Amino acid sequence: MKKLFDWLDDRTGYRKITKEALYEPIPGGARWRYIWGSTLTFAIAVQFITGMFLWMAYSPSAQTAWESVYYIQHEMKGGWILRGIHHWTAQAMTILLVLHLMQVLIDGAYKAPRELNFWTGLILLQLVLGLSLTGYLLPWDQKGYWATKVATNLMGLVPWVGDDLQRLVVGGSDYGHHTLTRFFALHAGVLPMGIIALIGAHIYFFRKQGIHTKKPHKKKDGMFWPDQVLMDAVACLAVLITVLVFVRMFHGAHLSAPANPAESFPARPDWYFLFLFQFLKYFEGGREILGAIIIPGAVMTFMFVMPFLGGWKLGHRFNVFFIVVLLVGAGYLTWEAMDADKRNPEYQAALVQSDKDSHRVVELARGLGIPPEGAVTLLVNDPKTQGPKLFAQNCASCHRYDGHDGLGNEPADPQSAPDLLGVGSREWLTRFLNPEHIGTTNFFGNTAFKNGQMVKWVNRKLKNHFKNESEMTDDELDDREELNQVIFAISAEAQLHYQAEVDAADFPDADDRKDLIFDSACIDCHNYEDEYEPGETDGPDLTGYGSRQWLTELISNPANPKHYGENNDRMPAFGEKQMLTEPQIGVLVSWLRQEWYEPGR
Amino acid sequence: MTEKEPPEPTSGESPDDPQRRDFIKQAASVCVGGAVGAVPIAAGVAVYLDPLDKEATGSQRVKVTSLDGLPDDGRPRKFSIYADKKDAWTTFPKSPVGAVYIMRTGEKALKVLNVVCPHAGCFVDYIARDDEFFCPCHDSSFKKDGNIKSAHSPSPRPLDELKYEIDESGAVWVEFMNFLAGQKEKVPV
Numbered sequence: 001m002k003k004l005f006d007w008l009d010d011r012t013g014y015r016k017i018t019k020e021a022l023y024e025p026i027p028g029g030a031r032w033r034y035i036w037g038s039t040l041t042f043a044i045a046v047q048f049i050t051g052m053f054l055w056m057a058y059s060p061s062a063q064t065a066w067e068s069v070y071y072i073q074h075e076m077k078g079g080w081i082l083r084g085i086h087h088w089t090a091q092a093m094t095i096l097l098v099l100h101l102m103q104v105l106i107d108g109a110y111k112a113p114r115e116l117n118f119w120t121g122l123i124l125l126q127l128v129l130g131l132s133l134t135g136y137l138l139p140w141d142q143k144g145y146w147a148t149k150v151a152t153n154l155m156g157l158v159p160w161v162g163d164d165l166q167r168l169v170v171g172g173s174d175y176g177h178h179t180l181t182r183f184f185a186l187h188a189g190v191l192p193m194g195i196i197a198l199i200g201a202h203i204y205f206f207r208k209q210g211i212h213t214k215k216p217h218k219k220k221d222g223m224f225w226p227d228q229v230l231m232d233a234v235a236c237l238a239v240l241i242t243v244l245v246f247v248r249m250f251h252g253a254h255l256s257a258p259a260n261p262a263e264s265f266p267a268r269p270d271w272y273f274l275f276l277f278q279f280l281k282y283f284e285g286g287r288e289i290l291g292a293i294i295i296p297g298a299v300m301t302f303m304f305v306m307p308f309l310g311g312w313k314l315g316h317r318f319n320v321f322f323i324v325v326l327l328v329g330a331g332y333l334t335w336e337a338m339d340a341d342k343r344n345p346e347y348q349a350a351l352v353q354s355d356k357d358s359h360r361v362v363e364l365a366r367g368l369g370i371p372p373e374g375a376v377t378l379l380v381n382d383p384k385t386q387g388p389k390l391f392a393q394n395c396a397s398c399h400r401y402d403g404h405d406g407l408g409n410e411p412a413d414p415q416s417a418p419d420l421l422g423v424g425s426r427e428w429l430t431r432f433l434n435p436e437h438i439g440t441t442n443f444f445g446n447t448a449f450k451n452g453q454m455v456k457w458v459n460r461k462l463k464n465h466f467k468n469e470s471e472m473t474d475d476e477l478d479d480r481e482e483l484n485q486v487i488f489a490i491s492a493e494a495q496l497h498y499q500a501e502v503d504a505a506d507f508p509d510a511d512d513r514k515d516l517i518f519d520s521a522c523i524d525c526h527n528y529e530d531e532y533e534p535g536e537t538d539g540p541d542l543t544g545y546g547s548r549q550w551l552t553e554l555i556s557n558p559a560n561p562k563h564y565g566e567n568n569d570r571m572p573a574f575g576e577k578q579m580l581t582e583p584q585i586g587v588l589v590s591w592l593r594q595e596w597y598e599p600g601r
Numbered sequence: 602m603t604e605k606e607p608p609e610p611t612s613g614e615s616p617d618d619p620q621r622r623d624f625i626k627q628a629a630s631v632c633v634g635g636a637v638g639a640v641p642i643a644a645g646v647a648v649y650l651d652p653l654d655k656e657a658t659g660s661q662r663v664k665v666t667s668l669d670g671l672p673d674d675g676r677p678r679k680f681s682i683y684a685d686k687k688d689a690w691t692t693f694p695k696s697p698v699g700a701v702y703i704m705r706t707g708e709k710a711l712k713v714l715n716v717v718c719p720h721a722g723c724f725v726d727y728i729a730r731d732d733e734f735f736c737p738c739h740d741s742s743f744k745k746d747g748n749i750k751s752a753h754s755p756s757p758r759p760l761d762e763l764k765y766e767i768d769e770s771g772a773v774w775v776e777f778m779n780f781l782a783g784q785k786e787k788v789p790v
Contacts, residue, residue: 046641053645064690071690077654078647085644226626233633240637369692 022225024207028217030227033107036100037206038232039239043093044195046240047131050086055188058138060180063374065140066258070365070375073255080252087253088246090132092239094272097125098327105323109212111310117205118307122300124198127191129272134187136270140180142354145259146267148183149175154280157289175261257357258376266350268341275330278337299326349409360385367599381583384598387591390584394574395420400442416446417571423592424494424546426502429487434466435459448569453525454539461521489516494546496593517542527562535561551589555580657789660778661685666703668771671711677702677727677734677745679716682777701763701775702727702734704745713763713775714747720756722782734760757785 009015026034057076059068072079101121104110110118137148152170156162171178222228247253256265269277276296283291302322309315341347357379364378371377379385391399391406398417405411419442422428431437438458444450464472465480472480492503492513507513517528526539541562544550553560556575559568574580580588590596661684671678681700686693700716714734718725723738733750734743742750747760764776781788 042637045638049641049645053648056649067690072648075690076648076651078644079651082644082648085641226623226630229634230626230630233630233637236637237633240640244640365690369687370690372691372693 022223022229024211024224026211026222026224026228027213028215029219029222030224030231031214032231032235033103033214034211034228035232035235036096036103038228039235040093040096040100041199041203042232042236043089043096043239044128044199046089046243047086047093048192050082050089051188051192053082054086058184060138060184061177062140062175062180062259063372065138065180066255067365067370067375069139069141069255070362070370073252074362074366081247084247084250084252085243088243088250089239090135091246091270091272092243093128094132096239097128101125102323102327105306105320107212107214108310108316110307110319111316112307114205114209114212115307117202117209119304120198120202120205122303124195124202126300127195127198131187131191131195132270132272134183134191137183138180138187139255140259141256142259142263142265142357143254143256143268145175145261146265147269150267150277151269151273154288154292157292159289175259255358256354257361257379258374260376260380263379264350265354266341266347268337271334271338274337275333278333278340349407353407357385363599364597367597381587382596383587383590384596386584386587387596390580390588391420391591394580394588398570414446415441417569418443418447420592422594423551424491425496425499426488426491429491430484433458433462433483433487435463436466448567452567457521457525485516486520486522489513490522490542490545493542493544494550494593495544495548496546498594535565538565538567540564546593548589548593551592552585555585555588658779659789660776661698662766663775663777664772665701665775666773668709668767668773671703671705671773673705675705675745676729677704677712677714679727682775684777699777699779700724701777703765703773703775709767711765711767711773712746713765715761715763715777715779717761717779717782718756719758719761719780719782719784725760757783758787761787 054072057068057072057079059065069083072083074080104118104121133148133151137144152166155169156166158165167173169182171182257263268274276292279295280288280291306319306322310319360382361375361379364382365375368378388401388406391401392409392411395401396405396411397413398415400411400415400419400421402421403419418432432443435458437443438455439445439450444452444455449455462483464476465483467476469477469480488503488506491499492507495503514529517523518531522528522539522542523531525537527534527537527541527543529543540554541550552575554563557573558564558571559566559573564571572579575582575585663682663684665680665682666678679700679702682698683695684698686696686698702714702716704712706712716724718736718738718741720736720739720741723736725734725736725741725743727733728735732745734745734747736742736756739755741754741756743754743756743760744750747762749756749759761780763778766774766776768774779790781790
């Protein structure tokens with residue numbers, strides 16, 4: 001064995017290199033305060049390793065980035081752990097960077113002759129921040145997409161070359177495939193290469209000058225190996241355990257819904273850039289360049305000058321004071337940004353919605369599979385997701401859905417049209433025909449039909465049908481049963497999936513069911529199966545009442561003769577006036593009919 | 602860099618012995634350092650090995666042609682197979698997944714062969730002149746019934762025959778699947 005090592009040493013000189021690497025003397029012995037550089041190197045190594053493996057499963061394009069990250073996170077064995085380690089180590093790295101910088105400044109390790117060491121460190125700091133910024137976009141989810149969009153838009157503020165710079169970074173005039181390929185090349189190629197080169201230089205300069213020890217030395221001199229190495233290893237273990245705790249707590253890392261340029265998202269950068277985000281708020285339009293570029297640039301420039309000031313005792317104190325003020329200021333701004341968001345109900349609501357979307361899209365991807373056009377279409381075409389949004393935007397100024405605007409909020413305008421939860425269902429029609437309900441705001445209470453024939457008829461003819469059953473005579477009970485049958489027969493016109501079983505059980509014969517409607521008093525005013533000429537009756541046609549086609553036609557144009565004709569109250573012709581597209585109406589109708597994918601349904 | 606010196610060799614066996622203390626520290630450093638390095642590597646390797654865990658694609662029943670579309674003289678005709686395909690995260694509806702040769706062997710009897718050569722996975726051609734299937738990659742040759750034609754043929758097994766069904770309307774349905782190349786037995790992929 002020894003011979004083999006001798007042979008190897010003869011050709012490589014590895015013994016000398018190892019000795020030089022390991023037997024670095026540490027005056028005053030190993031100390032915990034020297035661990036930060038090593039933990040940072042460890043964190044970067046973890047990022048290189050996990051990043052390399054993530055690379056094997058990641059696909060940078062607008063139709064595959066989110067999808068491949070989804071696949072890593074939810075479908076590949078252990079994928080969430082790998083992604084989680086990469087994500088949380090990145091967070092840890094930012095903190096370790098600050099701690100390392102603080103320790104170097106407070107201990108005075110940046111002063112001559114260690115200027116180059118300090119400067120390479122400052123550049124490394126920026127490269128690592130560059131990694132964070134580029135990495136944030138790669139999952140191509142709403143969070144990364146919108147936050148990065150703000151960052152690249154700010155790039156446009158750079159004097160003279162801003163527009164061109166932005167176009168180069170984005171890879172075109174708008175976000176797309178080339179934004180991802182470029183960001184990915186920066187994230188996995190250019191920046192890591194720079195980091196490797198600079199870490200090499202950084203460690204070389206560090207070893208060239210020897211460790212800068214903190215005096216007084218309390219212990220006798222020690223060696224890097226194994227004294228300091230053990231401390232460093234234990235510190236790395238602590239970092240790793242912390243990271244793993246977060247990985248477990250968050251089941252990897254959050255992945256919000258796929259990027260959608262048509263769906264707004266409250267853009268916030270990751271927490272370590274929040275101070276800059278908040279800082280920008282202090283600059284009015286036209287002067288953002290101060291907050292985004294000039295002041296941060298000046299701070300960075302000053303930090304490069306620090307080693308020259310550090311030679312004087314007062315200068316060193318000023319440097320430490322400066323960095324403390326900078327960190328306290330950044331901390332305060334971060335807190336201020338978080339606090340403002342916490343107290344902002346719109347932001348909180350948007351977060352809740354975003355969480356819903358991210359959960360839902362995973363459900364859809366698992367259940368329906370991701371189409372080649374990408375996962376964003378899953379949400380765009382999903383009635384459960386889009387229905388409430390469309391309803392809130394277009395219907396909720398008059399209608400309600402279970403008392404709210406579809407999204408769970410109270411609309412500003414008072415209710416002036418029916419509540420549409422379960423529209424067309426047996427329960428809905430039963431409530432509608434109840435004299436206690438029809439005149440309330442949940443039905444015709446605040447509409448032009450408040451004193452119309454329908455309300456009058458219900459009040460006159462059906463007042464005994466909804467009494468307490470114990471107070472009803474046998475005849476009244478029979479009448480009530482008869483009414484129920486008519487209600488059920490009309491409700492079956494809607495062909496609601498959630499009533500399919502009872503509809504089929506109650507009406508095995510379609511003609512018998514239709515006869516129930518034909519024989520009812522409804523046909524005095526409503527058309528059914530072409531019993532009348534179009535427009536001959538006042539009330540809406542009961543053929544297919546509440547069905548997909550019926551609702552689609554109603555929303556497209558409620559004033560058509562089949563529905564309300566001239567009696568139409570205020571409802572706009574959403575389709576004919578092109579207020580909603582055909583697919584949008586389709587989604588809205590599906591949602592009202594509760595037709596959407598549900599796992600296990 | 603300041604002057605470096607290797608640690609002074611010391612001797613002795615007492616528990617306070619610096620050499621022994623150093624050894625414990627060294628061992629602990631290697632263990633802890635190894636452990637922290639192993640975690641990200643293990644996480645990565647586990648994900649890399651994920652494909653081993655995924656199920657085989659299996660077969661799909663695909664409508665390919667109708668009886669009328671097949672020559673009466675028993676000449677093979679090649680058909681592309683379009684089926685739903687799941688590629689990692691994407692579900693492709695009706696995409697090309699392979700091809701088959703179909704030929705009549707009787708009035709209502711067919712032979713369906715996967716076009717993939719069982720040797721190394723190239724597509725075989727039907728050479729009408731020699732009435733055989735021939736693989737342009739390594740010269741495997743097969744008789745029209747799919748069996749190996751020449752003793753020099755490098756293919757380990759005959760062409761892969763697939764199950765089929767002719768429904769009442771005369772449509773031909775094929776149970777399409779692929780098999781591992783290079784094996785003597787048909788192993789579905």
